Amino acid sequence: MAEVSLQNISKSFGESKAVRNLTLTIRDGEFVVLLGPTGAGKTTTLRLIAGLEKPDKGRVTIGGQDMAGAAPAGRDVAFVFQQYSLYPHLTVYENLAFPLRSPARRLGADEIDRRVRDVAKMVRIDHKLENRSTRLSGGEMQRVAIGRALVRKPSIYLMDEPLSSLDAKLRGELRLELKRIQSELGSTLLYVTHDQIEAMTMADRIGILNDGELIQLGTPREIYSNPVNLHVAARLGQPHINLIPEGLVPGGQPPKGTKTIGARTEHLEIHAGNGNANAEIDWIEHLGDQSHLHMRIAGHKLVTLANPYVPVMPGDKITLMLKDPLYFGSDGQRLV
Numbered sequence: 001m002a003e004v005s006l007q008n009i010s011k012s013f014g015e016s017k018a019v020r021n022l023t024l025t026i027r028d029g030e031f032v033v034l035l036g037p038t039g040a041g042k043t044t045t046l047r048l049i050a051g052l053e054k055p056d057k058g059r060v061t062i063g064g065q066d067m068a069g070a071a072p073a074g075r076d077v078a079f080v081f082q083q084y085s086l087y088p089h090l091t092v093y094e095n096l097a098f099p100l101r102s103p104a105r106r107l108g109a110d111e112i113d114r115r116v117r118d119v120a121k122m123v124r125i126d127h128k129l130e131n132r133s134t135r136l137s138g139g140e141m142q143r144v145a146i147g148r149a150l151v152r153k154p155s156i157y158l159m160d161e162p163l164s165s166l167d168a169k170l171r172g173e174l175r176l177e178l179k180r181i182q183s184e185l186g187s188t189l190l191y192v193t194h195d196q197i198e199a200m201t202m203a204d205r206i207g208i209l210n211d212g213e214l215i216q217l218g219t220p221r222e223i224y225s226n227p228v229n230l231h232v233a234a235r236l237g238q239p240h241i242n243l244i245p246e247g248l249v250p251g252g253q254p255p256k257g258t259k260t261i262g263a264r265t266e267h268l269e270i271h272a273g274n275g276n277a278n279a280e281i282d283w284i285e286h287l288g289d290q291s292h293l294h295m296r297i298a299g300h301k302l303v304t305l306a307n308p309y310v311p312v313m314p315g316d317k318i319t320l321m322l323k324d325p326l327y328f329g330s331d332g333q334r335l336v
């Protein structure tokens with residue numbers, strides 16, 4: 001494995017600026033997730049590292065070596081795509097062995113067999129090695145696709161939304177397994193997604209990309225608790241952070257210049273009305289182990305998470321207070 005570094009990378013397609021002056025280092029053995037909406041430049045960033053696109057400006061290094069001029073095959077990266085790109089006419093075993101059979105690798109049959117069986121166990125597909133790859137469920141095919149990247153032991157794994165075509169349950173399972181495998185192998189991995197749960201649960205560090213720009217890079221906790229601006233604050237958290245005008249809800253100590261307050265569940269205190277009510281419960285969404293309380297205050301709607309036994313009903317008057325919320329200025333930047 002190796003450290004991979006992007007320095008001041010820019011890439012445009014005609015008028016469209018896909019990546020703008022991006023600087024990012026993925027440390028040896030680190031799992032970095034790029035999180036951003038559609039069109040943010042996530043896939044382009046992976047393709048620039050893989051050598052499938054050439055930067056207009058800037059440098060890519062892998063293990064300290066400048067990759068300018070290096071063809072994709074010479075870069076020692078493994079790419080996993082959103083859609084399992086398996087060879088349909090080959091068995092699972094042959095799909096896994098394929099990347100190891102290149103003459104440049106000069107691996108013996110025993111070594112190939114050992115690696116294929118090790119990886120098949122790791123991605124839990126060892127019971128289907130003789131199956132045609134088309135005779136597998138979606139989750140199994142994606143395990144094989146991930147396994148095929150893993151057998152190679154490259155400098156870095158690049159993964160482009162590899163779980164997005166799977167149903168929620170499988171996605172949850174493979175998320176855990178991918179994280180386990182990555183920690184076991186100490187792999188360097190750059191993973192792109194627009195799923196905040198994947199980013200929060202798997203990443204050592206998350207990079208928030210928007211409109212081709214890296215807006216913030218930090219641990220999941222840092223990104224969640226200390227967003228640098230409104231855009232980052234709105235990317236993470238379920239339900240979405242409430243963004244309300246300063247002065248609407250009492251409490252907190254807004255610094256000079258505060259325009260918007262960011263209030264997540266942990267930043268809101270709710271008390272029974274007792275004569276000072278300033279808000280009203282609109283409705284309650286029961287999610288099973290938790291509920292979403294929808295509230296209204298002076299025409300603004302807020303949502304917060306509550307335990308399902310909280311003794312309130314739609315129409316109840318309540319007192320809403322802020323507790324150390326996030327503050328943002330008129331330019332959307334965080335004020336501390």
Ligand SMILES: Nc1ncnc2c1ncn2[C@@H]1O[C@H](COP(=O)(O)OP(=O)(O)OP(=O)(O)O)[C@@H](O)[C@H]1O
Pocket residue numbers: 013016017018036037038039040041042043044045194
């Ligand atoms: N080959 C191309 N030709 C023209 N424009 C492109 C090309 N590849 C990407 N773009 C543009 O560059 C921008 C970034 O695209 P990119 O695919 O990197 O975004 P993304 O964050 O991966 O989006 P998604 O989540 O939808 O895959 C978009 O505006 C896209 O239309």
